[in-house]
Amino acid sequence: MAQVWCLLAPSLAIFLLYRILPLLWxxxxxxxxxxxxxxxxxxxxxxxxxxLFDDDVFWQALWNTLIFMAxxxxxxxxxxxxxxxxxxxxxxxxVYRTIIFLSYPMMTVAVAIIWRWMFDExxxxxxxxxxxxxxxxxxxxxxNSFNWALPSVIAANTWQMLGFYMIILLTGLxxxxxxxxxxxxxxxxxxxxxxWSITLPxxxxxxxxxxxxxxxxxxTSFDLVYVMTxxxxxxxxxxxxxxxxxxxxxxxxxxxxxxxxxxxxxxxxSVTWLANRISGRDAGAMRMD
Amino acid sequence: MxxxxxxxxxxxxxAALAMPYLARAQxxxxxxxxxxxxxxxxxxxxxxxxxxxxxxxxxxxxWLDKKGPDVPAFYQTQLVAGTAPxxxxxxxxxxxxxAAGGALLDLSPYLAKEPEVAKLYNADYLASWRYDGKTYMLxxxxxxxxxxxxxxxxxxxxxxxxxxxxxxxLAFAKRMAKGEKTGFMTLNFDWLYWPLFKMNGVDLLTPDMxxxxxxxxxxxxxxxxxxxxxxxxxxxxxxxxxxxxxPNGAFAGNTVGMFHAHSxxxxxxxxxxxWINPDTLGxxxxxxxxxxxxxxxxxxxxxxxxxxxxWEFIKHxxxxxxxxxxxxxxxxxxxxxxxxxxxxxxxxxxxxxxRQVLQTQLEHTDKFTGNWPLPFDAELKxxxxxxxxxxxxxxxxxxxxLTDAERAVERVLRRHS
Numbered sequence: 001m002a003q004v005w006c007l008l009a010p011s012l013a014i015f016l017l018y019r020i021l022p023l024l025w026x027x028x029x030x031x032x033x034x035x036x037x038x039x040x041x042x043x044x045x046x047x048x049x050x051x052l053f054d055d056d057v058f059w060q061a062l063w064n065t066l067i068f069m070a071x072x073x074x075x076x077x078x079x080x081x082x083x084x085x086x087x088x089x090x091x092x093x094x095v096y097r098t099i100i101f102l103s104y105p106m107m108t109v110a111v112a113i114i115w116r117w118m119f120d121e122x123x124x125x126x127x128x129x130x131x132x133x134x135x136x137x138x139x140x141x142x143x144n145s146f147n148w149a150l151p152s153v154i155a156a157n158t159w160q161m162l163g164f165y166m167i168i169l170l171t172g173l174x175x176x177x178x179x180x181x182x183x184x185x186x187x188x189x190x191x192x193x194x195x196w197s198i199t200l201p202x203x204x205x206x207x208x209x210x211x212x213x214x215x216x217x218x219x220t221s222f223d224l225v226y227v228m229t230x231x232x233x234x235x236x237x238x239x240x241x242x243x244x245x246x247x248x249x250x251x252x253x254x255x256x257x258x259x260x261x262x263x264x265x266x267x268x269x270s271v272t273w274l275a276n277r278i279s280g281r282d283a284g285a286m287r288m289d
Numbered sequence: 290m291x292x293x294x295x296x297x298x299x300x301x302x303x304a305a306l307a308m309p310y311l312a313r314a315q316x317x318x319x320x321x322x323x324x325x326x327x328x329x330x331x332x333x334x335x336x337x338x339x340x341x342x343x344x345x346x347x348x349x350x351x352w353l354d355k356k357g358p359d360v361p362a363f364y365q366t367q368l369v370a371g372t373a374p375x376x377x378x379x380x381x382x383x384x385x386x387x388a389a390g391g392a393l394l395d396l397s398p399y400l401a402k403e404p405e406v407a408k409l410y411n412a413d414y415l416a417s418w419r420y421d422g423k424t425y426m427l428x429x430x431x432x433x434x435x436x437x438x439x440x441x442x443x444x445x446x447x448x449x450x451x452x453x454x455x456x457x458x459l460a461f462a463k464r465m466a467k468g469e470k471t472g473f474m475t476l477n478f479d480w481l482y483w484p485l486f487k488m489n490g491v492d493l494l495t496p497d498m499x500x501x502x503x504x505x506x507x508x509x510x511x512x513x514x515x516x517x518x519x520x521x522x523x524x525x526x527x528x529x530x531x532x533x534x535x536p537n538g539a540f541a542g543n544t545v546g547m548f549h550a551h552s553x554x555x556x557x558x559x560x561x562x563x564w565i566n567p568d569t570l571g572x573x574x575x576x577x578x579x580x581x582x583x584x585x586x587x588x589x590x591x592x593x594x595x596x597x598x599x600w601e602f603i604k605h606x607x608x609x610x611x612x613x614x615x616x617x618x619x620x621x622x623x624x625x626x627x628x629x630x631x632x633x634x635x636x637x638x639x640x641x642x643x644r645q646v647l648q649t650q651l652e653h654t655d656k657f658t659g660n661w662p663l664p665f666d667a668e669l670k671x672x673x674x675x676x677x678x679x680x681x682x683x684x685x686x687x688x689x690x691l692t693d694a695e696r697a698v699e700r701v702l703r704r705h706s
Contacts, residue, residue: 036368037390054700122542144530146684233530233682234675249362251668252386 023265029258036252047259058260060235061243065219068154068239069271072214075158076207079165084199086166087173097170104163112227115156119143143229149236153228157221165210172206173199212275219268240264318595319349320602323364323374325585328354333611333618341605348598368392373590375599378429380585381479382666384418387588388425389664394589395423399600406604413654414624418586420662426586427607428624430615432551433580433657434481435649437558438571442470442546451547451573455488458547458576459514462523465546471525473518474536475549480659480670482528482677484549484579486511487658493673498663499702504695512680512687519681529681537561549575551583555646556620567642572649581659584624622650665705672697 030047034040051058086097103111118125119142127139142152176199184194200207222241225231231238231246240260247257324334338350353374355363361383367373373392387393400407407415410428418426438451446465452458462472475482483493489511492502518524525545527536540548541562548554559565574580587603589596605611612628615621620636620643622629629651637644663669676694679685685693 035390036365037387037392056697122539141526141530144526144682146682230532232675232678234678234684246671249358249365251665251671252361252365253668 026258026261029255030262032255034255036254040255043255047256048263050256051259051263057235057238057243058240061238061240064150064236064238065240067150068157068221069215069218071154071158072161072211072218074154075161076165076169076210076214078158079162079210080169080203080207082162083166083169083173084195087170097166100166101163103160104167106160108160108221108223109227111156111160112224115152115159116143116228119152144233146233146236149229149233153221153225153237156228157218157224160224161214161217165214168210168213169203169206172203176202208275208278212272215271215275216268219264240267318347318598319351320376320595320599321351321353321374322376322602323360324352324354324378325360325380326354326357327378330615330619333615336614337606337611340611341602345598345601350602368590368592371592373592375590375593375595376602377588377590378585379426379588381583382660382663384426384586384588385420385662385666386664388420388423392591393425394591394593394596394599396425396427396589396600397423400424409607409609409625409627411624411626411629411651411654413657414582414584417582417584417657417660420664426588427603429585429587429607430619430621431582431584431624431650432553432621433582433650433654434476434484434549434551434575435580435646436573436575437540437548437550437555437646438573439465439540439543439546440569440571441543441564443571446546451571452576454576455485455511455514459518459523462518462546463521466521466523470544470546472523472546473528473549474525474539474545474547475528476531476533476536476551476554477529477674478532479581479583481549481551481581481583483581483659484575484577485515487579488575488577493661493669493698494702498661499706501695501698501702503698504691509687509691512677512691516681516683516687520683524681526682529678533557541565551581552646552650553621555643559643565642567645570642572642572645574649574653578653578656579658580653580656582657620647622647665701668701668704669698672701 029040031042031044032040033043033046082100086093086100090096117123119127121127121139121141121144124139124142126142127136130136131139140148142148180198180202181194184198189197219239220241221239222245225237225239225242226245229237231242241264244257244260244264247253247260334352338352341350342348353363357380360379364373364377364379364387377393379387384393388395407424411431414428414431415424418424418428436451442465443449443461446461448461448464452461458473465472475485486493486503486508489507491505491508491511494500495502515524519526519529525536525539527539531539536548536550537554537557538561539545540550540554541558541560543562543564548558587606589599589603593599607623607625609625609627609631612623612625613631616623616628616632617635620640622633629647633644633647636647673694676685676690676697679693680687680690
């Protein structure tokens with residue numbers, strides 16, 4: 001046993017130093033009045049009080065974050081369709097799988113810049129196609145519009161995550177024993193029935209894994225949002241994560257940012273716990289039989 | 290005669306003996322120097338450092354350059370760690386926060402001791418780095434907003450000179466707006482849009498800086514006109530949503546009549562717009578000559594172990610010789626009076642329009658606005674501007690946006706009272 005702890009010690013030390021201690025310090029900081037320019041002093045729940053009762057931006061950012069999070073299933077549903085397609089016996093399916101997966105390993109900043117240009121009013125591809133097809137008279141100001149900005153950022157995020165979801169779901173699909181489908185087909189079950197009665201129930205752990213990862217990704221999509229819109233126009237795309245960054249590094253309000261971070265952390269833990277409960281506590285489990 | 294020769298000899302001998310001591314006193318000293326996104330000037334800095342080391346032998350200079358958004362985060366972490374760079378280049382109003390928080394050294398005693406130093410610089414720009422009666426920075430390079438105008442579009446609309454009032458500005462913009470073309474555009478970050486309010490007599494805060502002063506019928510009228518202009522296409526929407534690249538790119542596209550931006554925009558736009566020459570691009574000022582400065586200055590961290598040496602170093606960097614060299618290589622104005630005169634003359638020979646643009650940066654410097662010495666400027670900006678966006682982009686009425694902005698600004702002021 002002592003040997004095990006000795007082997008684990010370096011990793012645990014690093015984990016403690018870079019994960020646990022900052023987390024604890026962040027917790028303490030949220031109850032203090034502190035900035036790099038002044039000494040800390042204890043102020044109790046004042047930061048939390050301000051956050052919950054005196055900060056409209058916090059509520060707007062929370063609302064946007066929840067919408068962003070709730071959009072994860074859209075990507076998962078599209079990825080499921082793609083996974084089913086590239087799981088079928090079609091020619092060149094490895095090429096299709098590669099193409100679909102390619103979006104995921106791309107740097108998020110690069111994805112954000114690509115989509116910013118795609119959505120551009122003057123030279124963007126989407127507006128160009130829409131105008132060429134006569135779908136719109138005037139270019140749509142995707143990223144400069146209060147109504148379109150958040151859906152546009154969500155679309156870019158979904159596109160990037162699609163490849164990742166697809167690969168995970170493909171792994172899940174391939175772990176479903178082929179005999180089950182064969183037996184059901186012999187019993188007269190059609191493709192739709194087999195999907196609803198075999199594929200989907202057996203994919204449930206994989207789907208929930210995707211959902212949990214999708215949610216975590218939504219919570220931490222800082223670079224994508226920051227590069228695409230910077231949280232604007234107004235506060236239309238402000239997420240909690242971008243708001244925390246601005247509070248800390250633009251406004252030098254590390255203490256208040258720490259309080260928002262604690263809230264953010266608790267929200268993340270709650271949502272993950274809930275998702276795991278709903279999935280029957282087996283999110284990501286693989287059937288080995 | 291003999292006695293005089295003896296005295297001279299003794300003095301020379303003493304000086305010769307003292308020199309190595311002075312040199313030894315500086316040897317082993319290190320200066321760290323943080324700049325703001327100016328890595329392209331590496332060669333110049335190397336030359337400046339070598340020149341400084343000639344008179345200060347043994348001094349090691351460690352230069353760090355960070356991209357704009359990284360500078361505050363980096364500087365703050367270094368402050369916490371107690372390893373803040375000795376000399377720091379800060380842009381905009383960031384210095385006030387650090388000065389008020391005790392991170393920057395008050396340079397006033399140095400300026401008082403060497404009164405000839407302050408005379409080297411443009412007094413209005415130097416004064417813009419005063420907080421609580423103390424000066425914290427020396428000018429590295431300076432800029433303020435001006436009005437660029439597209440002479441071709443002016444001609445097409447039957448206009449022959451820049452607008453003389455806010456209503457003129459909107460009327461001119463309306464006359465030039467047609468199809469893809471818009472009449473007016475402004476940069477919006479760092480309060481660069483504020484001259485539009487100031488020229489109408491609107492102030493952000495009361496003179497004691499304790500209360501909001503902007504929620505007035507006049508401000509609502511201005512905001513309503515800006516919103517109407519934006520909705521009609523007279524004002525380009527990028528004014529309120531773009532940052533740096535987008536507005537400059539739009540103006541370079543030859544479809545915007547007037548562009549309110551600072552001088553560096555000229556070189557960006559010129560690089561992209563083949564149409565730009567003295568016959569097509571006009572250079573002027575906003576009505577009332579109001580402008581918002583965006584300056585870079587050199588400050589010394591209070592934690593510097595060698596503050597006197599750091600002072601010598603920033604004097605060296607902003608000296609006539611090196612400021613001129615910098616101005617010529619970077620095509621800008623530095624706030625060092627002689628350097629700017631010399632460099633403008635040279636720049637004017639190659640690029641008369643460039644000279645005209647840079648010349649505006651040194652005129653009407655008594656009409657700065659939007660550069661309030663507030664330690665919480667970033668918070669105020671973040672509280673105020675989203676509401677302005679809400680109004681000009683038609684999400685709220687001007688009155689509602691101003692009321693909400695007032696509430697947000699009051700919250701910031703309350704926290705800092």
